[in-house]
Amino acid sequence: MNIGILTSGGDCPGLNAVIRGAVRKGVRSEHMTFSGIRDGWRGLLEDDIAPLTTHDVRGISGRGGTILGTSRTHPYSQGGPEQMKRVIAARGIDAIIAIGGEGTLAGAARLVRDDGLPVVGVPKTIDNDLDNTDYTFGFDTAAEIATEAIDRLRTTAESHHRCMVVEVMGRNVGWIALHSGMAGGAHAILIPEFPVDYEQIYAWVRSAHDRGRAPLVVVSEGFMPAGADEQVADKGRDRDGRIRLGGIGNHLAPMIEDATGIETRSTLLGHLQRGGQPTAYDRVLATRLGMAAVDLAANGSWGQMASLSGTDIVSVSMESAVDKLKLVPQQRWDEVQVLLG
Amino acid sequence: MNIGILTSGGDCPGLNAVIRGAVRKGVRSEHMTFSGIRDGWRGLLEDDIAPLTTHDVRGISGRGGTILGTSRTHPYSQGGPEQMKRVIAARGIDAIIAIGGEGTLAGAARLVRDDGLPVVGVPKTIDNDLDNTDYTFGFDTAAEIATEAIDRLRTTAESHHRCMVVEVMGRNVGWIALHSGMAGGAHAILIPEFPVDYEQIYAWVRSAHDRGRAPLVVVSEGFMPAGADEQVADKGRDRDGRIRLGGIGNHLAPMIEDATGIETRSTLLGHLQRGGQPTAYDRVLATRLGMAAVDLAANGSWGQMASLSGTDIVSVSMESAVDKLKLVPQQRWDEVQVLLG
Amino acid sequence: MNIGILTSGGDCPGLNAVIRGAVRKGVRSEHMTFSGIRDGWRGLLEDDIAPLTTHDVRGISGRGGTILGTSRTHPYSQGGPEQMKRVIAARGIDAIIAIGGEGTLAGAARLVRDDGLPVVGVPKTIDNDLDNTDYTFGFDTAAEIATEAIDRLRTTAESHHRCMVVEVMGRNVGWIALHSGMAGGAHAILIPEFPVDYEQIYAWVRSAHDRGRAPLVVVSEGFMPAGADEQVADKGRDRDGRIRLGGIGNHLAPMIEDATGIETRSTLLGHLQRGGQPTAYDRVLATRLGMAAVDLAANGSWGQMASLSGTDIVSVSMESAVDKLKLVPQQRWDEVQVLLG
Amino acid sequence: MNIGILTSGGDCPGLNAVIRGAVRKGVRSEHMTFSGIRDGWRGLLEDDIAPLTTHDVRGISGRGGTILGTSRTHPYSQGGPEQMKRVIAARGIDAIIAIGGEGTLAGAARLVRDDGLPVVGVPKTIDNDLDNTDYTFGFDTAAEIATEAIDRLRTTAESHHRCMVVEVMGRNVGWIALHSGMAGGAHAILIPEFPVDYEQIYAWVRSAHDRGRAPLVVVSEGFMPAGADEQVADKGRDRDGRIRLGGIGNHLAPMIEDATGIETRSTLLGHLQRGGQPTAYDRVLATRLGMAAVDLAANGSWGQMASLSGTDIVSVSMESAVDKLKLVPQQRWDEVQVLLG
Incomplete structure (x- = not known):
């Protein structure tokens, strides 16, 4: 099984740990191969893709940024899903792990739902605004x-x-x-x-x-x-x-x-x-999410993403994560009042 | 209501944030007063106690260690619960917030169960070995x-x-x-x-x-x-x-x-x-636990402690936290295998 | 001998280390006493001064800011040197250590030269623009x-x-x-x-x-x-x-x-x-300068300041430090060119 | 002119900044080429050498360790200077920049003096024990x-x-x-x-x-x-x-x-x-020393090393740096006494 990985949207500490976790897991326990897609959807649309090996990901979990690059290219621009299908077929890519925030995951969910593309997700945002996951790395x-x-x-x-x-x-x-x-x-x-x-x-x-x-x-x-x-x-x-x-x-x-x-x-x-360097917390979370995304891909769980629930990594639908923003709830706002002033 | 606070056992980044959270919450929204008990159970047994005001706790949430001092004195030494009752009565203390790890919480639970002392707990350990709480600060x-x-x-x-x-x-x-x-x-x-x-x-x-x-x-x-x-x-x-x-x-x-x-x-x-300085994660968790412990005391929930469950602070019994060590489970061990070697 | 200390101008990591170094040195080896002048020249003009003991300065060398406060009050405002003389006489202050940048040191030099006030200096600036000192702390x-x-x-x-x-x-x-x-x-x-x-x-x-x-x-x-x-x-x-x-x-x-x-x-x-916290380099430099300023005061070296030359702390006139800005020289600019582009 | 670079002895934060400074300077202003010698003298004795380009050194000044590797191999082992001469001749190396501490510089000085090898030095030690330089990076x-x-x-x-x-x-x-x-x-x-x-x-x-x-x-x-x-x-x-x-x-x-x-x-x-990552101070010092070493090589100043004097980088003989340990002098010891106890 050949897995394409892409990082899309604003960068975020922990992206490299996701990539490493996925590649290590996929190569070692699932005998997968990996393709690094450059700059998010742009690389998929423009076929800017290169093999990604365990050697490429060594020592990167503590490094900021993303070795794959990122962009804000929209998945429905430049030929969109039809173009992606051509690239995927030509490259022999069987599944895509899309690491991104609200926009990326919404796009990925639509690619699965409307166009049948084999995509699973990893939620990413420093803003922590994604629903249905306790925290996001970054x-x-x-x-x-x-x-x-x-x-x-x-x-x-x-x-x-x-x-x-x-x-x-x-x-x-x-x-x-x-x-x-x-x-x-x-x-x-x-x-x-x-x-x-x-x-x-x-x-x-x-x-x-x-x-x-x-x-x-x-x-x-x-x-x-x-x-x-x-x-x-x-x-x-x-x-x-x-x-x-x-x-x-x-x-x-x-x-x-x-x-x-x-x-x-x-x-x-x-x-x-x-x-810059992610905290230990974010490195651990990101690594676990990357490994879990490989399981989702291996199981053909298209449209699902890896998510944190308590101390567990679980599978939820990408659509449930972007359906609405995760706001600070009333209870957390009430709680903090005695500390102000 | 007058609340005594003590920190007991090995020190731990975040102790001061618990203390500050409790005092701010208690003084501001519950009109409580606070008594700082020096060096854990020792201070309670030896009546080494001083008033603790919002002024005393200002700016301390980012500081390592504990402004109250700590020790490994056992609660059933030096006169034990009977001596504590005398001190509490003389000081007019209505409740005790005990911040500590396995030994402290087990002792506190016994003081409640066997001797009727008004104690609530806050779990503390860098080792993360307490059960029934997702993580502990430190x-x-x-x-x-x-x-x-x-x-x-x-x-x-x-x-x-x-x-x-x-x-x-x-x-x-x-x-x-x-x-x-x-x-x-x-x-x-x-x-x-x-x-x-x-x-x-x-x-x-x-x-x-x-x-x-x-x-x-x-x-x-x-x-x-x-x-x-x-x-x-x-x-x-x-x-x-x-x-x-x-x-x-x-x-x-x-x-x-x-x-x-x-x-x-x-x-x-x-x-x-x-x-040294606690991380932001630990400061937030510790502050929230300190505030929640005040609620437990206000409600007379003796024997209970504040605990992290997902993103929520909940109340669980101290006995449930020390009943058994929280071990790294098989699933987490299996998960990490592909990263080794 | 009673020494007044003040910090003036923009704050700077290391100010507290200077204060601690001066007080420790003065109390321990010169049997001096110290007076903490609040908010730079303002405290001296308005007699906002309190005793400063070794207890007050313990553990502060790693803390940012200045425990004495600072301001941009000009020494020739609010009654100026005549008012200062009255305050100094009333307080029994024998010497002043002024810790500050270009403006502070120029003012201090003038107070010595024109008005005969007993002032020595410690150079302070994060900008490193003072002449006649290799580096300044901060x-x-x-x-x-x-x-x-x-x-x-x-x-x-x-x-x-x-x-x-x-x-x-x-x-x-x-x-x-x-x-x-x-x-x-x-x-x-x-x-x-x-x-x-x-x-x-x-x-x-x-x-x-x-x-x-x-x-x-x-x-x-x-x-x-x-x-x-x-x-x-x-x-x-x-x-x-x-x-x-x-x-x-x-x-x-x-x-x-x-x-x-x-x-x-x-x-x-x-x-x-x-x-925030000064680096170890700045703490060491600041501590040494504080100790050297006490020697200057003990010797009545009014108008002099402690200065770094190579690895030595030496005495230079405050006027020489503020006479002209220490610019980045041509040679340092030439040196860096190969790294650009 | 082709310059070989080696790092020898215990590793030290800043080594990579020296290497980058030398390569950038040499390539850009002296039209030199560079050869990276692996693991100190070992690489020179065993001909374990590879081209070192500006591409290889990009972004490394903040990274700990040394991209060239290091060892404690003695320069007079394994054939010693005669073997080195053969390797240098075969590789077309015109000069060697040896970055190291007391042992390395003493060896390098002897290679120049006794055997006529074209070596210049850069002093390196976290211990700061080298004479004739104010500080060493690390x-x-x-x-x-x-x-x-x-x-x-x-x-x-x-x-x-x-x-x-x-x-x-x-x-x-x-x-x-x-x-x-x-x-x-x-x-x-x-x-x-x-x-x-x-x-x-x-x-x-x-x-x-x-x-x-x-x-x-x-x-x-x-x-x-x-x-x-x-x-x-x-x-x-x-x-x-x-x-x-x-x-x-x-x-x-x-x-x-x-x-x-x-x-x-x-x-x-x-x-x-x-x-780990060197401080800004060490990165600047190391970069300047690396650039200065290229000047020494360009001038054929064999046996000399780049050295810090005040704020200047100067040239001193390697022998003068290793002649005796730079001890903490009596005056610095006296100075610190008031801070103890």
């Missing part, structure tokens, strides 16, 4: 990097008696902000799921300041204050829908300074959160 | 530190074409070795639950070496090779039952060198694994 | 943090075949960019001392891209391309003269993308570079 | 790793009210112990150059304990207490003359515990200190 690393940054910024804030605003990633969900904010001891955590208004933010900042602390505000890139001007909300989104340059953190900092009289600085962590 | 940090060490040792091993043996903690279970070995790309992972023999170890080392790799062996301190001389097994345990000095890593290294002819070095990570 | 930490960030960004850049622009601190000099760029393997290093034009930048980016690399551009915040529009140069400086928001990195990224056709992203490291 | 990384370890061990020691002994590398000199001990806030620093007796060690430990601290002892592997039994001194040296297993830290810990009554634990950092 999230732990992103939360760890954000926490380390918050630790650093705290000392400079305290020395200068400043308020510090830290903008973290997360797209439309607040998981990275919630976890790094809890871990870093933030006085305000601002997430898209629960859009508090400006006055609440100022109140948290003032409360921390009144107790002699340097107020620390962690804000998810997708957060928008309740009652914010629409102009604020629309300004400066980049091609991924993320707020560019200005950013919500840079929007909030001067407003906090004006409202509270406390000198305020903003830091936008940006791409730091998705690069 | 484990993620220990596995991360071990993985970083393995990453470092790999480069020196490769430069010298050596085999490197790394001994990690874990007491009688292999979780730290399993996770850090998977994350670090080990060629042999040796854990107490599955005692392979010397020949299997040599075979893994030779296999990696034959492929041009520097063989990397991760061994859990509690591992003993199948067929090992009893003298080896008994030698040099310290007061905690851990192998001292010599250690299993130092035992294996010369044997591997002699059997395979490959120069072999051993490193014993030791206390590095339990000190 | 610089090594800043360069290390920037390098770690570049390492992270490289993997994401490579996975996406992108160009990555990283803006680092440094004010009007390029030391942080030079060192982190060399350490991180940058393909373009842009520093204020050597303002190359846009075409040169594009050429370096194209050259790296043509060899299959993800082009990595490290730019110092004070860099301005030769031939840049004056509007670009003036836009968006903050109160410290640093480029705010937009920043030079954010200016360059779209221009590079447009000129080369290579997708380009920008990251502004910002305050991350000056917070 | 030392900063080793001191940083040791300091991070000490930071971790401190928290566990404080929680348990224990004394912690940390044994660091350094061979016959105390530089790593001195710097990591200063940076980590050690209460006792024990180095070979100044062999204090057991009573002094106990006094430092008691003094720290009496002030409520967890005593922290940093001991260099080459330290031996004044008045120590000769049996202690001789026991358990490994092939490199380093104390194996037992180690001086493991020797001291029970003695401290017995003498002071304070529970004491020992940690031996071992090979962790020489592996």
Whole structure:
């Protein structure tokens, strides 16, 4: 059995561990061979594919990025499934492991359902916004990097008696902000799921300041204050829908300074959160998912993906993972309230 | 309501985050007051107790160790429960949150069951050996530190074409070795639950070496090779039952060198694994457990402890957590086989 | 002898190690007592001063920030030297150790020269722009943090075949960019001392891209391309003269993308570079400088500061350190050329 | 001009940065070609040599170890200089850059002086024991790793009210112990150059304990207490003359515990200190040394090596670097005294 592997969408710490886990498992216990598809769907559409051996994957589980490259090419562009079928047939590829986030998995599910392509999935996102999986690899690393940054910024804030605003990633969900904010001891955590208004933010900042602390505000890139001007909300989104340059953190900092009289600085962590070595947690999770994906392929479980449930790796349908965003639930938001302010 | 908190047994990254989470939650939403009990059961038996305020716990969630101190004093020594009752009554303490591992929780469960003391628990162990909880805080940090060490040792091993043996903690279970070995790309992972023999170890080392790799062996301190001389097994345990000095890593290294002819070095990570800043994962888990323990106390759920189940914090009985060790299961052992050798 | 200590200007990893080194040395070998002056010159002008004991400084050498707080209050504001003299006399302070950068040391030198105040100095700046000292503490930490960030960004850049622009601190000099760029393997290093034009930048980016690399551009915040529009140069400086928001990195990224056709992203490291734990190098240097400053005070060497020369700590005049900026010299610029492109 | 490069002796963070710096410089500005000699002198004696291109060295400056491999093969074994001359002639090698420590540089100096081989050097040692150079790359990384370890061990020691002994590398000199001990806030620093007796060690430990601290002892592997039994001194040296297993830290810990009554634990950092990613400081220094070595080769400066003097890279004779060990001088020992106890 020959398995094609591709990584698609934004890169994510742990991708290489998935690839290694799959290749090691497939070669050693299933006598499979592997084909590395370059840059996600682009490589499949353009037949940019090369053999992938155990030698190619040695020592890579701790390396950031993806040795296969990635892109945002859409699977239904450039000839789409018909073109893919030609490439797959010519290459003798029997199954495809697609490692990606919401868009990739939705595309893969459709390729299976509508076009009968033999695809299984591995969920990937630093944002942790995929449903039907407890966590996705990449999230732990992103939360760890954000926490380390918050630790650093705290000392400079305290020395200068400043308020510090830290903008973290997360797209439309607040998981990275919630976890790094809890871990870093933030006085305000601002997430898209629960859009508090400006006055609440100022109140948290003032409360921390009144107790002699340097107020620390962690804000998810997708957060928008309740009652914010629409102009604020629309300004400066980049091609991924993320707020560019200005950013919500840079929007909030001067407003906090004006409202509270406390000198305020903003830091936008940006791409730091998705690069570099994955944590041990993410390496283990990614390796296990890669190995499980090979089982799915061996069993012909097209349309299924490997998923974390508690401490187990289970099989769920890709469609169930992308059906809706996994939001921070009310209970987690209630839980964190006593830590704020 | 006045809550006494104590930390008992070996220290563990995240203890301070539990303490902070409990105090913040209790003071802010339950109008509780807190008493810090010094050095575990010792402080309770000797009335070494001081008020613990939100001021005392500010900024501590990222700090290693425990601000309350810890000891291995047994709860049934020095007057035991009767003495504790006198201290509790004199101090006006209404409930005790005991943060500890197997021994602490077993003692706490008995204090509730046999002596009617108002105790709730928070599970703590870097070894991840407690049952009825998915993970315990401290484990993620220990596995991360071990993985970083393995990453470092790999480069020196490769430069010298050596085999490197790394001994990690874990007491009688292999979780730290399993996770850090998977994350670090080990060629042999040796854990107490599955005692392979010397020949299997040599075979893994030779296999990696034959492929041009520097063989990397991760061994859990509690591992003993199948067929090992009893003298080896008994030698040099310290007061905690851990192998001292010599250690299993130092035992294996010369044997591997002699059997395979490959120069072999051993490193014993030791206390590095339990000190220093907790990872973001552990800080979040520990904070949530501390907050949940306050709910248990508020509800009078004596004998219960806060526990991780999937992504939820739930309540389970302390007895269920210590009833038996949580071993690495057969399925996880089978899963990792394709990565070895 | 009673010594007042103050930290002034932007905070810097290592400040606490200076304070600890001075107090330990003064108390133990010179029988001095110490007074902690809050928030730089502000505390001296407003008599915000408290005793500083060896107990206060224990365990702080590895902590970021400054336990004394800092501010940008000017020494010749609020009553200036006459007011200081009153405070010093009332407090019984015999000497002041002023820890600060260019502005602080220039102010301190003038207080000695014009007003006869008993001040000695310790040079501090992450920018490494002080003359007559080989390095200043804080610089090594800043360069290390920037390098770690570049390492992270490289993997994401490579996975996406992108160009990555990283803006680092440094004010009007390029030391942080030079060192982190060399350490991180940058393909373009842009520093204020050597303002190359846009075409040169594009050429370096194209050259790296043509060899299959993800082009990595490290730019110092004070860099301005030769031939840049004056509007670009003036836009968006903050109160410290640093480029705010937009920043030079954010200016360059779209221009590079447009000129080369290579997708380009920008990251502004910002305050991350000056917070958190100092490196071992900075802790040792800072500790030694703190101890040497006590010797200067004991000897009445007013107007002198402790300085690093090779591996020795020597005494130089504060005026000599601030007389001119320490620029990256031509020879260091020539040296790095073969690494670019 | 064709340049052979070799790395010899114990591995050291920064070796790859030297190799990259040399190759980039030589290829780009001197039109040289390079030959990678495997495993130090072994590769030269056995003609185990391959072309080394700029492609081979891309992205390696941050990687630990050495891509060329290393060994302890002596240059005067296996046919020695005559054999080397045959290999060099056959390969068309015009110069050799030997990167190594005391033994390697002494051998290289002799090959130049006695046998007329065209060799220049780059000094390398984590121990910082080479004379006539301010620092050697690898030392900063080793001191940083040791300091991070000490930071971790401190928290566990404080929680348990224990004394912690940390044994660091350094061979016959105390530089790593001195710097990591200063940076980590050690209460006792024990180095070979100044062999204090057991009573002094106990006094430092008691003094720290009496002030409520967890005593922290940093001991260099080459330290031996004044008045120590000769049996202690001789026991358990490994092939490199380093104390194996037992180690001086493991020797001291029970003695401290017995003498002071304070529970004491020992940690031996071992090979962790020489592996993994080099610090930014070491990468910059190593890169500059590699580039300077190419200049030496281009100029035919046989017998010379690149060396750090202040902030400059200069040329000194290899013989001057190995003539005597660079010991920790009396003045640095006096300086650190106020920090101990």
